[in-house]
Amino acid sequence: MTFVEKLKQEFSFIRGNYLILIMSWILMDFAGELPGTYYSDYVLQLGGTATTLGLIMLVSQLVLASVQFPGGFLADKYGRRWLISTLTFGVALSYILYAIAPSWHYILIGAVIANLCLLYQPALLAIMADSLSAERRGMGYSIINLITSVATTPAPAVAIFLVANFGPVGGMRIGYTIVTLFFLGAAMLRIALKESVKNPEKIQLSDVLRSYPKAVKEGIGIWKKLPRTTLYLLFTSLMARFSFALTGLYFIVYAIYVIQIGGGPPTPGLHPDPILELAYMKWGFVMIALFMTMIILAFPSGKLIDKVGRRIALLLSTILLAPALLIFIHGNYETLFIVMPLVGFSQLLAFSAFQALFADLVPQEKRGKAIGSMNFFTYIFMAFGALAGGILYDTVSHESPFLLMIGLCIPQFLLMLLFVHEPEKREE
Numbered sequence: 001m002t003f004v005e006k007l008k009q010e011f012s013f014i015r016g017n018y019l020i021l022i023m024s025w026i027l028m029d030f031a032g033e034l035p036g037t038y039y040s041d042y043v044l045q046l047g048g049t050a051t052t053l054g055l056i057m058l059v060s061q062l063v064l065a066s067v068q069f070p071g072g073f074l075a076d077k078y079g080r081r082w083l084i085s086t087l088t089f090g091v092a093l094s095y096i097l098y099a100i101a102p103s104w105h106y107i108l109i110g111a112v113i114a115n116l117c118l119l120y121q122p123a124l125l126a127i128m129a130d131s132l133s134a135e136r137r138g139m140g141y142s143i144i145n146l147i148t149s150v151a152t153t154p155a156p157a158v159a160i161f162l163v164a165n166f167g168p169v170g171g172m173r174i175g176y177t178i179v180t181l182f183f184l185g186a187a188m189l190r191i192a193l194k195e196s197v198k199n200p201e202k203i204q205l206s207d208v209l210r211s212y213p214k215a216v217k218e219g220i221g222i223w224k225k226l227p228r229t230t231l232y233l234l235f236t237s238l239m240a241r242f243s244f245a246l247t248g249l250y251f252i253v254y255a256i257y258v259i260q261i262g263g264g265p266p267t268p269g270l271h272p273d274p275i276l277e278l279a280y281m282k283w284g285f286v287m288i289a290l291f292m293t294m295i296i297l298a299f300p301s302g303k304l305i306d307k308v309g310r311r312i313a314l315l316l317s318t319i320l321l322a323p324a325l326l327i328f329i330h331g332n333y334e335t336l337f338i339v340m341p342l343v344g345f346s347q348l349l350a351f352s353a354f355q356a357l358f359a360d361l362v363p364q365e366k367r368g369k370a371i372g373s374m375n376f377f378t379y380i381f382m383a384f385g386a387l388a389g390g391i392l393y394d395t396v397s398h399e400s401p402f403l404l405m406i407g408l409c410i411p412q413f414l415l416m417l418l419f420v421h422e423p424e425k426r427e428e
Helices: 003-010 016-036 040-043 049-064 068-078 080-100 106-132 136-150 154-190 205-210 212-225 228-247 251-257 274-308 308-327 338-362 365-396 401-420
Strands: none
Touching: 016 080, 016 106, 016 136, 016 154, 040 049, 040 106, 040 154, 040 251, 049 068, 049 106, 049 212, 049 274, 049 365, 068 080, 068 106, 068 212, 068 365, 080 106, 080 154, 080 205, 106 365, 106 401, 136 154, 136 274, 136 338, 154 274, 212 365, 228 308, 228 338, 228 365, 228 401, 274 308, 274 338, 308 401, 338 365, 365 401
16 A cells, blocks of 8 residues: 555545534634634733633633533434534624624623524534544544644734734734634535434424423433443543633733733833733744644644543643643743643643543434533533632732642542543444
8 A cells, every 4th residue: 555545544534524624623713813812911901800801701601501401402302513504603793792892891792692602512522523433533633633723823923913013902803803704704614514413303493492401401311321431531521621711811911921921011001012012922922832832743642542542641631731830830931832832732632532532432322412511511610710710810829820720630630540441342
């Protein structure tokens, strides 16, 4: 077999729904990361604080959690395609509020609308799992990370250009306008998805509206029908998501205002502020390094997950995180180029291995409900994690959210080591 033939065989699974989803994610990840590079400081520029960032995250994640049970129920009963193709348009239009926001309150309203439309999320994750064979799941999820990392790598550079030429607020407004347009393009692509549920029922609006109590009951009860290790996998995931929510919004804030990567503290209300502009540019370079690392490590990560197992990859991701955070807290601008790629690699391993193991354990006909239930609890934990991180940052110390995240690595590691196991036979 020639090299080209081996290459074709290796990537023959990239077709159909999987290919469409990748193409849509290329558009969405590039556009989303463009203003996402400076999102936290954008909220501060619009009159917010670190606690405001936590509050927006709290409300948006609670809204997102509230639609997960019906999202999973509807995905299994009526099919995945109609939810995904319809509601992606709603997410796209919500970003208009981000673009025109005169204050942070508009960001909050836009986040609520976007997360209501993410009712389709269980269907999206289920159709992805449906589209990958058991032996290709590690590679499949890693390729998603690779493709989206390639797509997001130019985003910080574009963000630097926009902010440098139009200011911290004007540049972000243009960025969110680009988000709206690219998300609309992704929504158009998703119309071409093919249904993966066999014989889905015909959609009845009245039944959809009455389905919430039943969806909650079935979503909670689904864990009794799955292997016990799935429940322990959920517990470790909840701790990990809570941890990342504690700190995720505050890396850039800590880098600009504590590490002072701009050479000193920015002056509130000063426009233009050369220190803030320099800090923005430097943070953009750090993000480019992060995405480049994830591109380079995506294929090796997928091979590792498929070859040595999902559990070992999950354990390794936790081991990498604690030292990276310690370096971040006590580091400088140069150490950010070590820290952020390490954190990114840890997330890459954790995401791909978790998704692959979850699909291995959950039968296709139960995936929608299981994903919806898992997402419900995940977003609740993330909501309160983000709020706790903001309160700790503002009232205890700027280091405290990161130190708590390090402490939570220990129970995560022990739970995975002792109670999470891979199945003898993977679900197709």
